[in-house]
Amino acid sequence: MTAKIRTRIAPSPTGFLHLGTARTALYSWAYARHYGGEFVLRIEDTDVARSTQDSVEQILASMQWLGLDYDEGPIYQMQRLARYQAVAAELIAADKAYFCYCTPAELDELRESQRARGEKTRYDGRWRPEPGKLLPPVPQGVAPVVRFKNPLAGDVSWVDLVKGLITINNREIDDLIIMRPASEAGTAGIPTYNFAVVVDDWDMQISHVFRGDEHVNNTPWQINIFNALGAPLPQFGHVPVILGDDGQKLSKRRGAVSVTAYEEEGYLPEAMLNYLSRLGWSHGDEELFSREQLVAWFDGSHLSKSPAQWDPAKLEWVNSHYIKQADDLRLASLVSAQLARRGIEVGDAAQLPAMCALFKDRCATTVVLADWLAMYFAPVSASAEDRVAQISETNLPALAALAAKFAEINWDKVAIQAAVKETASAFGLKMPQLAIPLRLLVCGRTQTPSVDAVLVLFPKEIVMERLRKL
Numbered sequence: 001m002t003a004k005i006r007t008r009i010a011p012s013p014t015g016f017l018h019l020g021t022a023r024t025a026l027y028s029w030a031y032a033r034h035y036g037g038e039f040v041l042r043i044e045d046t047d048v049a050r051s052t053q054d055s056v057e058q059i060l061a062s063m064q065w066l067g068l069d070y071d072e073g074p075i076y077q078m079q080r081l082a083r084y085q086a087v088a089a090e091l092i093a094a095d096k097a098y099f100c101y102c103t104p105a106e107l108d109e110l111r112e113s114q115r116a117r118g119e120k121t122r123y124d125g126r127w128r129p130e131p132g133k134l135l136p137p138v139p140q141g142v143a144p145v146v147r148f149k150n151p152l153a154g155d156v157s158w159v160d161l162v163k164g165l166i167t168i169n170n171r172e173i174d175d176l177i178i179m180r181p182a183s184e185a186g187t188a189g190i191p192t193y194n195f196a197v198v199v200d201d202w203d204m205q206i207s208h209v210f211r212g213d214e215h216v217n218n219t220p221w222q223i224n225i226f227n228a229l230g231a232p233l234p235q236f237g238h239v240p241v242i243l244g245d246d247g248q249k250l251s252k253r254r255g256a257v258s259v260t261a262y263e264e265e266g267y268l269p270e271a272m273l274n275y276l277s278r279l280g281w282s283h284g285d286e287e288l289f290s291r292e293q294l295v296a297w298f299d300g301s302h303l304s305k306s307p308a309q310w311d312p313a314k315l316e317w318v319n320s321h322y323i324k325q326a327d328d329l330r331l332a333s334l335v336s337a338q339l340a341r342r343g344i345e346v347g348d349a350a351q352l353p354a355m356c357a358l359f360k361d362r363c364a365t366t367v368v369l370a371d372w373l374a375m376y377f378a379p380v381s382a383s384a385e386d387r388v389a390q391i392s393e394t395n396l397p398a399l400a401a402l403a404a405k406f407a408e409i410n411w412d413k414v415a416i417q418a419a420v421k422e423t424a425s426a427f428g429l430k431m432p433q434l435a436i437p438l439r440l441l442v443c444g445r446t447q448t449p450s451v452d453a454v455l456v457l458f459p460k461e462i463v464m465e466r467l468r469k470l
Contacts, residue, residue, distance in 0.1 A: 005037025006207045009068075010197065012044045013055035016258030017062040019250060019310070020212055020242050023276045027210045027239065029068045030277070030298035040204055041073030044197070046190055048078070062259035065269050067291065072204070077196055084191040087199050087229070088146050088179045096228045097178060099144035100127040101136070122174040123147070143181035148195070148225060150175050156220035161208070161237030162303045168220045176221045194221050202231040208300075213238040237300065239280050240307040250310050266338065266365030268326065271319040279308035288321055316364040323360050323369070328353035331360060331369065338370035344378045351376070351457050358449055358457065376458060380444030380466070390437045390446060396470065398427040398434050399441070403467035411460040417452040442466045 007028035011021050032039040041063065045051040060074065077084075091097035100123075102110075111121040127135060128149060150173055157167040178195035191199070201209065216238050226233050244250040262272055273291060281304065283289070283297040323331070332352035339346055346352060355373050363369040382390075391399070402423040409415040424434045435451045442463055448454045455463055 003207060004205070005032055005035040006040065006205050007032045007037065007210065008040040008042055008201070008204065008206050009070075010042040010044045010200070011059050012047060013052060013059060014047055014050040015055055016260070017059045019259065019276070022062060022066065022259050023242065023279055024210050024212060024239065025063065025068050026066065026273060026276050027237075027281070027298070027303075028208075029070075030294050031208060031210065031300055032071075033295045034298050037207070038071040039068070040075065040206065041070040042075045042077070042200060042204070043073075044077050044193070046077050046193070046196060048190075058258060058260060065260065065263050066273055067269055075200075075204070077191070077200065080196075080200070081189065081191075083203070084179065084196055084199055085189060088191070088195070091148065091178075091228060092146065094228075095129070095149070097146050097148050098127060098129050100147045100175075100177070101139055101142045101144045102127065103139075103142060125175060128175055145177045145181060146179035147175040148178045148221070148228070150221065150224055156223050158219065158223060158233070158236055160216075161210070161235055161300055162239055163213070163216075163305055166216065166219075168217075170220070170224070173220055176225075178225070194218050195225065198222050198225045198229070198231070201234055202226065202229060206234050208237065209234045210237045210239060213240050237303065239303060240305065242279055243307050243309050245310065245312075247309075264341075266334075266367035266369070267315070267319050268322045268366075271315070271322040274322070275315045275318045279310070280304045288318065320364040323363055323366070326360070328357045328360075331356040331366065334366045335370045335373055338366055339374060339377060342370070342374070344374055346377055355457050358453055362449075375443045375445075376462075380442075382440045382444055386440055386446060390440050391470075395427075395429060395433055395437050398423055398429055399437060399467065399470055401427070402434065402438065403464060403470075406460065406464060406467070411456065413452045413456045416455050420451060438467075441470070 009021070009025035009028050011017055011025075017025075029039045031037075043056060043059070045056070056074070063070070088097060092099070102123075107123070110124060114121045127147070129135060151170045153170055155167050155169050157165065160166050176194055177192050180190045180192060200206075219236055219238075223233060242250045259272070263269070270291065273294070274289060277294055277298075278287065281298070282302050283293075286293075286297075289297075332349060332355075335356060336346045336349060336352065352373070355376060356369060359369060359372045363372065402419060405419045405423060406416075409419055420434060420438070421431070423429075424431055427434075436446050439448050439451060439454070440446050442458065443454065
């Protein structure tokens with residue numbers, strides 16, 4: 001490709017960064033990086049009533065966590081109002097847009113009458129200027145909107161990067177509102193989504209637009225506005241929705257959680273990036289791949305036309321792979337943060353990386369890893385049911401003798417293993433008859449990795465204290 005590739009993501013700060021938007025951001029980022037282009041972050045904050053700074057910060061944190069670095073931005077639409085107003089004025093002057101003084105009540109009445117006749121609801125063009133047409137008198141006290149003069153005939157066609165050729169007849173769409181009034185009557189001040197996105201993509205020289213396929217119906221309006229402005233068209237790629245467990249669209253209103261919530265739930269960003277990228281895109285049969293491989297492979301092809309199914313079990317499987325591969329010092333930092341959320345202070349964390357190394361093969365998330373490692377830093381208590389099942393007159397004397405032996409030995413794996421074996425032999429017990437109750441008393445559970453490997457990571461005094469509570 002000879003022209004500079006420029007992609008963008010443009011979330012609305014009216015809530016958290018949705019998983020679908022995160023996937024679109026990922027595709028846009030990977031495409032730009034694959035072709036040595038640029039990736040832009042734009043904040044579409046013209047919904048002043050619902051936009052919040054907290055949402056902006058959550059979006060930025062999500063992008064940072066996923067490692068989706070951007071070359072420009074964040075660019076805020078509300079800082080560009082003068083630009084939208086100027087472009088709208090140019091369209092009005094060129095007879096490509098016009099003021100409409102319909103009140104909300106009038107539009108409601110229009111839609112109701114159309115529904116009653118079984119017609120598609122659409123604006124009827126009553127304020128659209130045409131040669132020889134007499135417009136209604138301008139009402140007093142009504143702040144007008146600005147509508148785009150959509151072509152009345154012909155088709156809008158584009159070759160979608162995902163869906164192929166799409167054609168929509170202009171008779172299917174009406175004259176879109178492109179500017180809403182500001183607080184001052186008679187001033188068209190706030191751009192609507194379909195207008196602002198065109199002006200932004202034009203000004204920012206966006207070459208490729210990846211977005212969810214709920215925007216397919218917006219694209220004809222946008223293409224017509226691009227054409228009216230004499231602006232070059234970007235290429236569009238509309239990716240299918242992500243479906244939840246119930247088969248319905250995953251969305252903010254249907255149980256979806258924020259990207260940052262997955263961080264809190266113990267997922268690694270490389271796992272989320274890997275999993276998200278496979279929800280609608282593939283490279284052969286590859287399931288697990290690095291960020292660098294994604295960039296090398298993501299050329300815009302092999303995007304699915306069918307909705308993807310969110311699969312929590314698959315995400316856990318992917319995450320478990322990356323946890324196994326993760327550096328133990330990094331895992332120690334993540335587990336420390338997980339424990340801190342529970343009010344558990346790690347204190348001396350020198351052994352924490354070794355603890356992570358011992359247990360990470362058993363864990364799908366850092367939350368589960370923290371579940372295991374909490375026993376090293378907080379008191380444990382065996383359930384009454386487990387105590388009855390595992391501790392009896394048969395092994396009580398052996399446990400007491402083992403505690404006494406532990407007091408005398410050097411605290412290393414070899415010595416711990418020898419002490420357990422010698423005590424079991426001395427009391428005529430099989431290893432599980434001693435090792436399982438030992439785990440229960442020290443760790444609060446009956447199943448762990450090798451008991452010597454687990455115990456050596458405890459301070460000797462903690463093990464002695466817990467065994468004394470027989």
